[in-house]
Amino acid sequence: MTNIPPPPQIEFTNVTKTYGTVTAVKDISFSVGRGEFVTILGPSGSGKTTTLMLLSGFETATSGDIRLAGQSITSVPSWRRDQGIVFQNYALFPHLTVRRNLEFPLEMRGIAAAERRRRVDRILERVHLSGYEDRVPRQLSGGQQQRVALARALVADPPVLLLDEPLGALDRNLREQMQGEIKTLHREFGMTTICVTHDQEEALTLSDRIVVMRGGRIEQIDTPEQLYDRPASRFVANFLGEANILSGLDVPALPEGPVPVGSVAMIRPERVRILPCDAAPAPDAGRRQRVAGTVAGVVFAGPIRKYEVRSDSATLSVREHVSSEQPVFAAGDTVALEWLRSDLRVVAE
Numbered sequence: 104m105t106n107i108p109p110p111p112q113i114e115f116t117n118v119t120k121t122y123g124t125v126t127a128v129k130d131i132s133f134s135v136g137r138g139e140f141v142t143i144l145g146p147s148g149s150g151k152t153t154t155l156m157l158l159s160g161f162e163t164a165t166s167g168d169i170r171l172a173g174q175s176i177t178s179v180p181s182w183r184r185d186q187g188i189v190f191q192n193y194a195l196f197p198h199l200t201v202r203r204n205l206e207f208p209l210e211m212r213g214i215a216a217a218e219r220r221r222r223v224d225r226i227l228e229r230v231h232l233s234g235y236e237d238r239v240p241r242q243l244s245g246g247q248q249q250r251v252a253l254a255r256a257l258v259a260d261p262p263v264l265l266l267d268e269p270l271g272a273l274d275r276n277l278r279e280q281m282q283g284e285i286k287t288l289h290r291e292f293g294m295t296t297i298c299v300t301h302d303q304e305e306a307l308t309l310s311d312r313i314v315v316m317r318g319g320r321i322e323q324i325d326t327p328e329q330l331y332d333r334p335a336s337r338f339v340a341n342f343l344g345e346a347n348i349l350s351g352l353d354v355p356a357l358p359e360g361p362v363p364v365g366s367v368a369m370i371r372p373e374r375v376r377i378l379p380c381d382a383a384p385a386p387d388a389g390r391r392q393r394v395a396g397t398v399a400g401v402v403f404a405g406p407i408r409k410y411e412v413r414s415d416s417a418t419l420s421v422r423e424h425v426s427s428e429q430p431v432f433a434a435g436d437t438v439a440l441e442w443l444r445s446d447l448r449v450v451a452e
């Protein structure tokens with residue numbers, strides 16, 4: 104018996120969207136499995152919201168095909184797509200109370216009044232807004248409005264959840280708390296989720312996979328760990344974390360061979376060790392590369408200390424966990440920087 108795998112929940116094939124002379128999304132293809140949490144990450148204007156709007160049906164693709172559970176969505180109106188959406192600007196009904204805002208998607212689905220009330224109460228509790236049901240949006244702070252928008256997207260238990268910067272207006276603490284809440288809700292309800300953000304930490308902590316967009320195209324798709332550890336390009340390496348590009352340095356042959364033309368060697372700041380300039384070589388010195396340098400700057404950031412070190416040809420960033428076993432260096436100190444050759448990465452220019 105052959106086992107035919109179920110179709111992906113969401114499938115983009117060669118999708119392009121143009122607005123007049125502007126190409127917002129250029130020939131993108133990717134798919135999302137049932138229950139997966141995928142984040143779209145990219146700088147402002149890279150096409151993230153457009154991708155979400157195409158999926159929600161608020162915009163129509165210029166060319167290409169989008170499928171939901173194997174069915175082309177061009178023929179399905181957006182109100183029948185059974186998706187919960189949080190828009191970048193919340194889009195709450197300004198004249199309706201919080202309760203009426205949340206009941207709206209339930210009414211659309213023909214759910215009876217008593218059940219509506221029960222569901223709204225339950226979801227308001229989850230987003231820490233019990234007691235706010237009789238206010239209208241302008242009587243709420245930006246962060247509270249954002250939570251109402253999230254609650255409205257979730258209240259009907261949709262199989263697909265689309266989030267556009269859902270936590271953008273929240274302060275750091277609330278943001279982290281809501282990230283945890285979104286993760287828990289995702290685990291409990293298992294809805295396929297696509298979340299747009301330009302916050303790299305949010306992308307890393309929430310997602311099963313991350314789609315990195317640049318100028319309307321997909322630059323790379325991978326798990327957070329692979330994307331961070333094996334960025335394909337300099338752009339991805341810099342967008343997701345900090346990267347030392349070793350273009351001026353004499354880089355020894357890497358485990359995978361010499362650095363090809365059009366690529367550069369890269370090392371993450373936390374993979375670089377800073378040592379006194381006369382430190383004895385490690386027993387496995389053959390596996391390491393060492394360069395001399397001068398400390399140009401030191402920043403204490405609580406659990407870590409950040410150094411900027413100038414060598415002959417480049418200024419490198421170093422991040423070290425603060426520990427009582429670690430010597431502390433000051434600006435002007437002559438030091439050695441050392442890393443494992445296996446920690447070097449080759450990325451496209």
Ligand SMILES: Nc1ncnc2c1ncn2[C@@H]1O[C@H](COP(=O)(O)OP(=O)(O)OP(=O)(O)O)[C@@H](O)[C@H]1O
Nearest residue numbers: 122125126127146147148149150151152153154301
């Ligand atoms: N309705 C429109 N008409 C014309 N151009 C548009 C329209 N919507 C988006 N664009 C353009 O398409 C490109 C992608 O926009 P999009 O909103 O998808 O970016 P984004 O990645 O969501 O950015 P941000 O992080 O700022 O929200 C931008 O250059 C934008 O100006």
Ligand SMILES: [Mg+2]
Nearest residue numbers: 151152153191
């Ligand atoms: Mg946007």
